[in-house]
Amino acid sequence: ExxxxxxxxxxxxxxxxxxxxTCSQNMNHEYMSWYRQDPxxxxxxxxxxxxxEVTDKGDVPxxxxxxxxxxxxxxxxxxxxxxxxxxxxxxxxxxxxxxxYTFGSGTRLTVV
Amino acid sequence: SQQGEExxxxxSIQEGENATMNCSYKTSINNLQWYxxxxxxxxxxxxxxxxxxxxxxxxxxxxxxxTSKKSSSLLITASRAADxxxxxxxxxxxxxxxxxxxxxxxxxxxxxxHP
Numbered sequence: 001e002x003x004x005x006x007x008x009x010x011x012x013x014x015x016x017x018x019x020x021x022t023c024s025q026n027m028n029h030e031y032m033s034w035y036r037q038d039p040x041x042x043x044x045x046x047x048x049x050x051x052x053e054v055t056d057k058g059d060v061p062x063x064x065x066x067x068x069x070x071x072x073x074x075x076x077x078x079x080x081x082x083x084x085x086x087x088x089x090x091x092x093x094x095x096x097x098x099x100x101y102t103f104g105s106g107t108r109l110t111v112v
Numbered sequence: 113s114q115q116g117e118e119x120x121x122x123x124s125i126q127e128g129e130n131a132t133m134n135c136s137y138k139t140s141i142n143n144l145q146w147y148x149x150x151x152x153x154x155x156x157x158x159x160x161x162x163x164x165x166x167x168x169x170x171x172x173x174x175x176x177x178x179t180s181k182k183s184s185s186l187l188i189t190a191s192r193a194a195d196x197x198x199x200x201x202x203x204x205x206x207x208x209x210x211x212x213x214x215x216x217x218x219x220x221x222x223x224x225x226h227p
Binding site for chain 1: 143145147152153154155156157158159160162200214215216217218219220
C-alpha cells in the first residue's frame, strides 16, 4: 500500500531536548516536504527536497534541520526545541510531473 | 506568507445542496490543487488543475481556474454529511514553467454539511 509514514504520532518534550520526527515513503517519490499547521496561520512549509541531497528552505525554516540522504526518508530535526514549535507537523511527498501530494497522518508535538 | 486565500472561511449547508469555495492567489503558478482535511488528520489530495486548464471535473467535484484573475473555485455538488471537513487550495509556484516543488496553502474553508 502506498503511504507516507510519520513517527511519532504524538510527542511531548521539554525545551532544549533534541528530537527527530521521521518521515518515510514507499512510493519512490522525488519530492518531499515538511509543513507545520497552526490555528489561524494555516499550513506553512518548513523545508522541502526535490531529490536526494537537495534540500531548500520553505517559509518557516528557523529552528529546524532536515536531511535527504536517501530517497525514501526525510527526517525533521529540532536541535533545541522551544515552546513556539508546538504544532501539528505533516510530511508530504509527490512524484515528478503534475501530481498532488500525499500527506502523512501528522505528528502532534508539544514542547513544554 | 499565505499565497492562497479562501472564501468563505466557513460554510454551512444542508445535505444535497451544492457547496462553492473560492481561492485567490498572488504569484505565477504551475498548477493549483485542492485538499480536504478531516479534523486534525492528514490532508487528502482532491484535484489538480494546471495553469493552462480552465475547468476540471472529478466525480462530484468541479474546479475552475482563472489565471487572469488569479482565482479558482471548488464546487461540490449534491453534498453529503461525509463531506464535512476543511478544504484548502494550494498553489505550486513556477519559474519558467517548471515547478519549484514548493506548495503554498491558503487558510482553508470549513465546510459543515448537515444531514
